[in-house]
Amino acid sequence: MSVARAAFSLARRVPVKPARIVPRTFATVAARRGKWDPKPGDPNAKLLAFDEIKSEKDLLPPGAEPGTIPTDLEQATGLERLEILGKMQGIDIFDMSPLPSDRIGTFDDPIVVRSAGDEIQAGCTGSPADSHIVKWLVLSRKRPFERCPECGSTYRMDYVGPPDDPHHAHHGYEEPKTMADYVKPEYWYR
Incomplete structure:
Protein backbone atom coordinates (compact mmCIF):
# COMPACT_ATOMS: atom_id res chain seq x y z
CA MET A 1 0.00 0.00 0.00
CA SER A 2 1.38 3.38 -0.91
CA VAL A 3 2.04 6.08 1.63
CA ALA A 4 -0.65 8.35 0.15
CA ARG A 5 -3.32 5.63 0.40
CA ALA A 6 -2.32 4.83 3.97
CA ALA A 7 -2.51 8.48 4.99
CA PHE A 8 -5.91 8.83 3.34
CA SER A 9 -7.36 5.74 5.04
CA LEU A 10 -6.04 6.87 8.44
CA ALA A 11 -7.48 10.35 7.93
CA ARG A 12 -10.92 8.86 7.29
CA ARG A 13 -10.85 6.96 10.59
CA VAL A 14 -10.02 10.00 12.75
CA PRO A 15 -13.18 11.49 14.27
CA VAL A 16 -13.79 15.05 13.21
CA LYS A 17 -15.25 17.49 15.72
CA PRO A 18 -18.12 19.48 14.20
CA ALA A 19 -17.89 23.22 14.31
CA ARG A 20 -19.69 24.68 17.29
CA ILE A 21 -22.87 26.45 16.21
CA VAL A 22 -24.05 29.32 18.34
CA PRO A 23 -27.65 28.80 19.42
CA ARG A 24 -30.04 31.28 17.86
CA THR A 25 -32.01 33.54 20.12
CA PHE A 26 -35.62 34.27 19.34
CA ALA A 27 -37.21 37.63 19.91
CA THR A 28 -40.85 38.11 20.67
CA VAL A 29 -42.93 41.14 19.91
CA ALA A 30 -45.86 42.11 22.07
CA ALA A 31 -49.01 42.61 20.01
CA ARG A 32 -50.98 45.77 20.63
CA ARG A 33 -54.58 45.37 21.56
CA GLY A 34 -57.31 47.95 21.10
CA LYS A 35 -60.40 48.49 23.21
CA TRP A 36 -62.53 46.37 20.89
CA ASP A 37 -60.20 43.36 21.01
CA PRO A 38 -61.82 40.53 22.95
CA LYS A 39 -59.59 38.90 25.54
CA PRO A 40 -59.32 35.10 25.64
CA GLY A 41 -61.98 33.70 27.94
CA ASP A 42 -63.74 37.07 28.29
CA PRO A 43 -67.34 36.35 29.35
CA ASN A 44 -68.58 39.51 27.58
CA ALA A 45 -67.16 38.42 24.23
CA LYS A 46 -69.41 36.30 22.06
CA LEU A 47 -69.19 34.24 18.88
CA LEU A 48 -71.10 35.95 16.09
CA ALA A 49 -73.05 34.03 13.47
CA PHE A 50 -72.31 34.54 9.78
CA ASP A 51 -75.37 36.76 9.29
CA GLU A 52 -74.33 39.09 12.11
CA ILE A 53 -70.90 39.97 10.70
CA LYS A 54 -70.85 43.56 9.48
CA SER A 55 -67.19 44.67 9.72
CA GLU A 56 -63.66 43.37 10.18
CA LYS A 57 -63.95 43.88 13.93
CA ASP A 58 -66.64 41.19 14.01
CA LEU A 59 -64.12 38.66 12.67
CA LEU A 60 -62.08 38.63 15.88
CA PRO A 61 -62.94 35.68 18.13
CA PRO A 62 -63.22 35.77 21.91
CA GLY A 63 -60.59 33.01 22.18
CA ALA A 64 -60.55 29.90 24.31
CA GLU A 65 -60.97 29.63 28.05
CA PRO A 66 -57.67 29.94 29.94
CA GLY A 67 -55.93 26.58 30.24
CA THR A 68 -57.72 24.99 27.27
CA ILE A 69 -56.66 24.39 23.67
CA PRO A 70 -58.60 26.62 21.26
CA THR A 71 -60.60 25.16 18.39
CA ASP A 72 -60.31 26.51 14.86
CA LEU A 73 -63.44 28.57 15.42
CA GLU A 74 -62.07 30.11 18.62
CA GLN A 75 -58.70 31.12 17.16
CA ALA A 76 -59.33 31.83 13.45
CA THR A 77 -59.50 35.48 12.38
CA GLY A 78 -60.18 37.41 9.20
CA LEU A 79 -61.09 35.59 6.00
CA GLU A 80 -60.40 32.19 7.54
CA ARG A 81 -62.97 32.92 10.27
CA LEU A 82 -65.50 34.16 7.71
CA GLU A 83 -65.03 30.95 5.71
CA ILE A 84 -65.50 28.73 8.81
CA LEU A 85 -68.64 30.61 9.89
CA GLY A 86 -70.03 30.36 6.36
CA LYS A 87 -69.36 26.61 6.17
CA MET A 88 -71.12 26.12 9.50
CA GLN A 89 -74.26 27.53 7.86
CA GLY A 90 -73.76 25.73 4.55
CA ILE A 91 -72.51 28.77 2.60
CA ASP A 92 -69.46 28.36 0.36
CA ILE A 93 -67.89 31.83 0.71
CA PHE A 94 -65.26 31.45 -2.00
CA ASP A 95 -67.39 29.32 -4.39
CA MET A 96 -64.80 26.56 -4.71
CA SER A 97 -67.07 24.25 -6.72
CA PRO A 162 -68.67 46.23 -5.60
CA PRO A 163 -69.88 48.42 -8.48
CA ASP A 164 -67.43 51.24 -7.68
CA ASP A 165 -64.30 49.14 -7.21
CA PRO A 166 -61.37 51.55 -6.55
CA HIS A 167 -58.88 49.03 -7.94
CA HIS A 168 -60.59 48.94 -11.32
CA ALA A 169 -58.23 51.49 -12.88
CA HIS A 170 -54.82 49.93 -13.48
CA HIS A 171 -52.86 53.18 -13.55
CA GLY A 172 -52.62 53.50 -17.30
CA TYR A 173 -52.21 49.80 -18.15
CA GLU A 174 -53.66 48.98 -21.53
CA GLU A 175 -54.35 45.43 -22.62
CA PRO A 176 -52.28 44.36 -25.65
CA LYS A 177 -54.08 44.53 -28.97
CA THR A 178 -54.94 41.38 -30.89
CA MET A 179 -56.28 40.85 -34.39
CA ALA A 180 -59.79 40.77 -32.90
CA ASP A 181 -59.42 44.50 -32.10
CA TYR A 182 -59.20 45.32 -35.82
CA VAL A 183 -62.37 43.49 -36.91
CA LYS A 184 -65.12 45.83 -38.09
CA PRO A 185 -67.92 46.25 -35.51
CA GLU A 186 -70.54 44.96 -37.96
CA TYR A 187 -68.75 41.59 -37.99
CA TRP A 188 -68.77 41.25 -34.19
CA TYR A 189 -70.78 38.42 -32.68
CA ARG A 190 -73.96 39.65 -31.00
Missing part, protein backbone atom coordinates in the same frame (compact mmCIF):
# COMPACT_ATOMS: atom_id res chain seq x y z
CA PRO A 98 -65.56 23.16 -10.05
CA LEU A 99 -66.86 24.59 -13.31
CA PRO A 100 -69.24 22.34 -15.25
CA SER A 101 -67.33 20.06 -17.61
CA ASP A 102 -70.28 18.02 -18.85
CA ARG A 103 -70.95 20.41 -21.74
CA ILE A 104 -69.18 22.78 -24.08
CA GLY A 105 -70.08 26.43 -23.60
CA THR A 106 -71.36 28.43 -26.55
CA PHE A 107 -71.82 32.17 -27.02
CA ASP A 108 -75.56 31.72 -26.45
CA ASP A 109 -75.05 29.48 -23.39
CA PRO A 110 -71.53 30.08 -22.02
CA ILE A 111 -70.02 28.52 -18.90
CA VAL A 112 -70.36 31.27 -16.29
CA VAL A 113 -67.45 32.08 -13.97
CA ARG A 114 -68.21 34.43 -11.08
CA SER A 115 -65.49 36.83 -9.88
CA ALA A 116 -65.26 39.56 -7.27
CA GLY A 117 -62.06 40.91 -8.86
CA ASP A 118 -61.25 42.66 -12.11
CA GLU A 119 -60.02 39.49 -13.73
CA ILE A 120 -59.93 35.76 -13.14
CA GLN A 121 -58.15 32.81 -14.68
CA ALA A 122 -60.27 29.82 -15.63
CA GLY A 123 -58.81 26.47 -16.61
CA CYS A 124 -60.50 24.55 -19.42
CA THR A 125 -59.96 20.78 -19.61
CA GLY A 126 -62.52 20.17 -22.34
CA SER A 127 -65.72 18.20 -22.40
CA PRO A 128 -65.87 15.47 -21.20
CA ALA A 129 -63.46 16.38 -18.40
CA ASP A 130 -59.75 15.89 -19.07
CA SER A 131 -60.17 15.51 -22.83
CA HIS A 132 -57.24 17.89 -23.32
CA ILE A 133 -54.55 19.44 -21.15
CA VAL A 134 -55.50 22.49 -19.09
CA LYS A 135 -55.70 25.68 -21.13
CA TRP A 136 -55.75 28.77 -18.92
CA LEU A 137 -58.04 31.57 -20.05
CA VAL A 138 -57.98 35.10 -18.62
CA LEU A 139 -61.41 36.70 -18.24
CA SER A 140 -61.72 40.36 -17.24
CA ARG A 141 -64.36 43.04 -16.78
CA LYS A 142 -63.36 44.65 -20.08
CA ARG A 143 -63.24 41.30 -21.87
CA PRO A 144 -65.81 39.03 -20.16
CA PHE A 145 -65.95 36.38 -22.93
CA GLU A 146 -63.09 34.02 -23.71
CA ARG A 147 -62.96 30.93 -25.88
CA CYS A 148 -60.75 27.88 -25.37
CA PRO A 149 -58.36 27.49 -28.33
CA GLU A 150 -58.35 23.69 -27.95
CA CYS A 151 -62.03 22.68 -27.76
CA GLY A 152 -63.85 25.95 -28.55
CA SER A 153 -65.75 26.10 -25.26
CA THR A 154 -66.84 29.64 -24.36
CA TYR A 155 -66.60 31.13 -20.86
CA ARG A 156 -68.14 34.33 -19.51
CA MET A 157 -67.15 36.22 -16.37
CA ASP A 158 -69.90 37.64 -14.17
CA TYR A 159 -68.54 40.40 -11.95
CA VAL A 160 -70.05 40.16 -8.46
CA GLY A 161 -67.83 42.69 -6.66
